[in-house]
Amino acid sequence: MGKVANLESLQQVYFEAIPLLANRRAQGGPAEKPLNGKCDVLICGGTGCVASSSRDVREALLVEIERRGLKEDIRVITTGCHGFCAKGPLVVVYPQEVLYCQVKASDAPRIVSETLIGKQILEDLVYQHPQSKERFPVYHEIPFYRHQLRLSLRNCGLINPEDIREYIARQGYFALGKALTQMSPREVIEVVKDSGLRGRGGAGFVTGIKWEITQRSPIRPKYLVCNADEGDPGAFMDRSILEGDPHSVLEGMIIAGYAIGAEAGYIYCRAEYPLAIQRIKIALAQAYEYGFLGENILGSGFSFDIYLREGAGAFVCGEETALLASIEGRRGEPRPRPPFPSVSGLWSKPTNVNNVKTYGLVPQIILNGAEWFRGFGTPNSPGTATFALTGKINNIGLIEVPMGITLREIIYDLGGGIPKGKAFKAVQTGGPLGGCLPAEALDTPVDFDSLVQAGATMGSGGMIVVDEDTCMVEFAKYFLTFASAESCGKCVPCRIGGRRLLEVLNRISNGEGKPEDLDEIEYISRNMKEASLCALGQLTPGPVVASLRFFRPEYEAHIYERKCPAKVCKGLITYRVIEENCTGCMVCKRNCPAGAISGEKRQVHYIDPNICERCGICIEVCKFDAIMIE
Amino acid sequence: MMEKATITIDGRKIQARYGQTILQAAREHGIYIPVLCDHPALPPEGACRICLVEIERQRTLQPACTFPVSEGLVIYTHSPKVIEARKFSLELLLSDHPLDCMTCEATGNCLLQDLAYEYGVTGDRYQGEKHQYPIDASNPFIVVDRNKCILCRRCVRACAYINGVEAISVFYRGFNAYIGFGADSTMQDSPCEFCGSCVEVCPTGALWPKMAIGKGRPYQLQKVQTVCAYCGVGCQIELQVRNNRIVNVVGVENAPVNQGFTCVKGRFGNDFVHHPDRLTRPRVRKYLLEGGKREGKERGEWVEVDWDTALDLVSRKLVEIRDTYGSDSIGVLTSAKCTNEENYLMNKLARQLIGTNNIDHCARL
Numbered sequence A: 001m002g003k004v005a006n007l008e009s010l011q012q013v014y015f016e017a018i019p020l021l022a023n024r025r026a027q028g029g030p031a032e033k034p035l036n037g038k039c040d041v042l043i044c045g046g047t048g049c050v051a052s053s054s055r056d057v058r059e060a061l062l063v064e065i066e067r068r069g070l071k072e073d074i075r076v077i078t079t080g081c082h083g084f085c086a087k088g089p090l091v092v093v094y095p096q097e098v099l100y101c102q103v104k105a106s107d108a109p110r111i112v113s114e115t116l117i118g119k120q121i122l123e124d125l126v127y128q129h130p131q132s133k134e135r136f137p138v139y140h141e142i143p144f145y146r147h148q149l150r151l152s153l154r155n156c157g158l159i160n161p162e163d164i165r166e167y168i169a170r171q172g173y174f175a176l177g178k179a180l181t182q183m184s185p186r187e188v189i190e191v192v193k194d195s196g197l198r199g200r201g202g203a204g205f206v207t208g209i210k211w212e213i214t215q216r217s218p219i220r221p222k223y224l225v226c227n228a229d230e231g232d233p234g235a236f237m238d239r240s241i242l243e244g245d246p247h248s249v250l251e252g253m254i255i256a257g258y259a260i261g262a263e264a265g266y267i268y269c270r271a272e273y274p275l276a277i278q279r280i281k282i283a284l285a286q287a288y289e290y291g292f293l294g295e296n297i298l299g300s301g302f303s304f305d306i307y308l309r310e311g312a313g314a315f316v317c318g319e320e321t322a323l324l325a326s327i328e329g330r331r332g333e334p335r336p337r338p339p340f341p342s343v344s345g346l347w348s349k350p351t352n353v354n355n356v357k358t359y360g361l362v363p364q365i366i367l368n369g370a371e372w373f374r375g376f377g378t379p380n381s382p383g384t385a386t387f388a389l390t391g392k393i394n395n396i397g398l399i400e401v402p403m404g405i406t407l408r409e410i411i412y413d414l415g416g417g418i419p420k421g422k423a424f425k426a427v428q429t430g431g432p433l434g435g436c437l438p439a440e441a442l443d444t445p446v447d448f449d450s451l452v453q454a455g456a457t458m459g460s461g462g463m464i465v466v467d468e469d470t471c472m473v474e475f476a477k478y479f480l481t482f483a484s485a486e487s488c489g490k491c492v493p494c495r496i497g498g499r500r501l502l503e504v505l506n507r508i509s510n511g512e513g514k515p516e517d518l519d520e521i522e523y524i525s526r527n528m529k530e531a532s533l534c535a536l537g538q539l540t541p542g543p544v545v546a547s548l549r550f551f552r553p554e555y556e557a558h559i560y561e562r563k564c565p566a567k568v569c570k571g572l573i574t575y576r577v578i579e580e581n582c583t584g585c586m587v588c589k590r591n592c593p594a595g596a597i598s599g600e601k602r603q604v605h606y607i608d609p610n611i612c613e614r615c616g617i618c619i620e621v622c623k624f625d626a627i628m629i630e
Numbered sequence B: 001m002m003e004k005a006t007i008t009i010d011g012r013k014i015q016a017r018y019g020q021t022i023l024q025a026a027r028e029h030g031i032y033i034p035v036l037c038d039h040p041a042l043p044p045e046g047a048c049r050i051c052l053v054e055i056e057r058q059r060t061l062q063p064a065c066t067f068p069v070s071e072g073l074v075i076y077t078h079s080p081k082v083i084e085a086r087k088f089s090l091e092l093l094l095s096d097h098p099l100d101c102m103t104c105e106a107t108g109n110c111l112l113q114d115l116a117y118e119y120g121v122t123g124d125r126y127q128g129e130k131h132q133y134p135i136d137a138s139n140p141f142i143v144v145d146r147n148k149c150i151l152c153r154r155c156v157r158a159c160a161y162i163n164g165v166e167a168i169s170v171f172y173r174g175f176n177a178y179i180g181f182g183a184d185s186t187m188q189d190s191p192c193e194f195c196g197s198c199v200e201v202c203p204t205g206a207l208w209p210k211m212a213i214g215k216g217r218p219y220q221l222q223k224v225q226t227v228c229a230y231c232g233v234g235c236q237i238e239l240q241v242r243n244n245r246i247v248n249v250v251g252v253e254n255a256p257v258n259q260g261f262t263c264v265k266g267r268f269g270n271d272f273v274h275h276p277d278r279l280t281r282p283r284v285r286k287y288l289l290e291g292g293k294r295e296g297k298e299r300g301e302w303v304e305v306d307w308d309t310a311l312d313l314v315s316r317k318l319v320e321i322r323d324t325y326g327s328d329s330i331g332v333l334t335s336a337k338c339t340n341e342e343n344y345l346m347n348k349l350a351r352q353l354i355g356t357n358n359i360d361h362c363a364r365l
């Protein structure tokens, strides 16, 4: 393929690419006419599905298709993540748009003979609603997808991320063409400003304004950085986009580079994302090959390069100044701002740092206009929010929803509610630096400002749901343990304050809490927030503060009554045999790893609380419900 | 840029220059803001959070040592919030620090101690985990006690920016971070050149000159400012003297030539001063003093004389040689340990009085 020299040749490439996607129909998009008799089988090649052996499924399908001589009629395509990872490996068959869940390699012959040839649906592979037991064969009708609005994820799971033509067939690089040939850099910035796009990396800073500051600097060269560090445990939105639709991010970066007047861009991606890194490399090579990167892009005279840098996976390297230090080859530690990177960033040059999703949304905004983007979401938070939904919820996975949707809608409509009929207790948003919200806050709209007002944060996208069995002290401690371990150690409030705060929480959950500990938590938290150098230290107390605010009685029970109401904290519970139920079967005694259980056959058993390690194995193995926690 | 910005500190309007930090502007106007990690000779770090000030319309407290001035800033250096935050950081530092000021070498010369005193922080607020690091005394010059280190990174910056060696860096992170040398070796086995710049800037007792240990409290020491005698650069140094013996050498802040820093010889190489073999008065050979001639190979014994006697003898002999064998039979070798002025005079002596161009300098050899 030669370089795409101008807008006309881009059109040409587009028309040639359209048939590639003719069988596939995007959610909400126009149904393109299926090609006679031909099918596309899409295998999810996201990290989740690859882990559940989707590559074997692919191999098996290829073998079967080959065996039946159907290679000409059936295309097997590896896509990025569909978001419904818990149900993987996922296979989608087009043009019927049938989604098969948890497909095994051994299912391949059936899929080929019955669905691809016989046009029959395999009921047992179709998604079934856990409560209603209703089956949903059609991809976009599944409740998990029905309530979503996929802008950032519009191509994820639909196109082959390793084939730039499929991206072009989705009008890829048209926004770049429009920006370079019909818009001045200022006009591009105006559109992005008008769209109200706010950074998807956590803080929600208005993207157009950030671009403008960098653009106005007289200093050269200028740089652009894409923050693909994504260190929040459990979050995989950015990874999915890079794995599933890398060109959208590249296109957004090149447009931003043009708007700002930058010479080069860097993608900083953690090395723990090998698949994302591989797909970025492929996408970069193809973008250079097509001339969307390099010299004189689309004949416009604008030149731009993008380099990939791999990070070693420290959470703090997601903080923009630490990230820049890391790219420069220094220890990944934040430095005080101001100066902000847009004034003095990479190698002290003006640098625009944005998140993967922020760049990824730009092409659509340029193509469809600011007005279009503001049509989604809320006035102050236009567009969509992407979350990794996890925890005690039926539909674990990656979702994209319009801003302003309530937590209740996400958890119950999309997420399918709480498993095993348990009661909802809290939802943590904003990752380990965010905060939790209780049931009373379920009607909070999900947008940057409402979440902060309610006591949590938007953060960069984890949403963890917990049920009645969760101890909120333990929950807060979990995040605090993570955040304090990830402190870079540069500033005093975070380096030592985080440790001291954790020690208070440990004390409380061990049953050694003191009445003044709640004040101590508030004192440490208040000062860490005021005095820490970067947002990691400032927000480390977030989960503790939020849980103390909404679940104070639970903390008080730990301290004053020496009780853990959720019966989780090991220092505050005892395992006891219920004498009436115990048949003396000896199962618990045999399974106890600590040797804490005594008792003869057909005699009531006894658990020695001094030896018991509170592992809970006895409760699990007892068939007579004869063990309880006090 | 000489443009001025008007800022208000504690109700006082002052004219600051763009490019200055709040700390620099405040100092210039005699307004006190405490610091710990900041050092005038080093780039600011913003790590210790002692210099935090409250700035109107800023979300959180901000470090004065890094925050650039701009028009209209309204700053409070000692608001209740600020005081609480400073105390907080000091309590945290002391919670992971030995409380042994009684026997600590740095007592009386420790910024942490001064700040704890200023803010009434005793160090008993938290009973959490404390580090127990082994002491690194592997080299002849510097003792490293990480238990006393507050991770201000002054040493890291001094080694990188002053001496250009980068022997020190921070290892690990969070609560487990510590300063280390080379690739986490002892100081002895690292690229360290023992210039002592790190010792100079360390605000606590974490880096201490070995020779000074147990030799006296700051108030027991006499301080003598002088110029280092090792070479002609002319670094100013301060000798700390007790009972007429040098117990320590430190830099002199803002000294024009060396800005408070020295090389390994100037700081640690002073044991010759009190060495029994050191000559403190001139000596001449007895036969020369008696105007006699040397007998055979033996040169005879030394006699201690005064300077006039010795110099008279040298000049008489030089004249004698010149008159007998000609000017060019004499060569002069000067020293890098002399000043420019001294070398210039020597040059005059050689060319004008002795009449030879045979003059050279050890630094050229």
Ligand SMILES: Cc1cc2nc3c(=O)[nH]c(=O)nc-3n(C[C@H](O)[C@H](O)[C@H](O)COP(=O)(O)O)c2cc1C
Pocket (backbone or CB within 6 Å): A198, A199, A200, A201, A202, A203, A204, A205, A207, A227, A228, A229, A230, A231, A232, A315, A316, A317, A318, A319, A320, A321, A353, A354, A355, A356, A358, A460, A534, A535, A536
């Ligand atoms: C501890 C910490 C971790 C962060 N991690 C990320 C991250 O993984 N990805 C990201 O885009 N932003 C992260 N941020 C936010 C960045 O500092 C920065 O605000 C963001 O990349 C700006 O992009 P945006 O304007 O598009 O949101 C993190 C911030 C902190 C304090």
Ligand code: SF4
Pocket (backbone or CB within 6 Å): A316, A333, A334, A486, A487, A488, A489, A490, A491, A492, A494, A495, A532, A533, A534, A535, A536, A537, A538
């Ligand atoms: S707040 Fe924590 S992570 Fe941020 S600079 Fe300070 S020590 Fe490092």
Ligand code: SF4
Pocket (backbone or CB within 6 Å): B158, B159, B160, B163, B165, B166, B167, B168, B191, B192, B193, B194, B195, B196, B197, B198, B199
């Ligand atoms: S003595 Fe000098 S070279 Fe050695 S670590 Fe200290 S500053 Fe660096």
Ligand code: SF4
Pocket (backbone or CB within 6 Å): B148, B149, B150, B151, B152, B153, B154, B155, B156, B179, B198, B201, B202, B203, B204, B206, B207
């Ligand atoms: S050794 Fe001294 S100068 Fe170096 S970081 Fe520790 S306290 Fe600071």
Ligand code: FES
Pocket (backbone or CB within 6 Å): B034, B035, B036, B037, B038, B045, B046, B047, B048, B049, B050, B051, B052, B063, B064, B065, B066
């Ligand atoms: S002196 Fe400013 S942060 Fe340490």
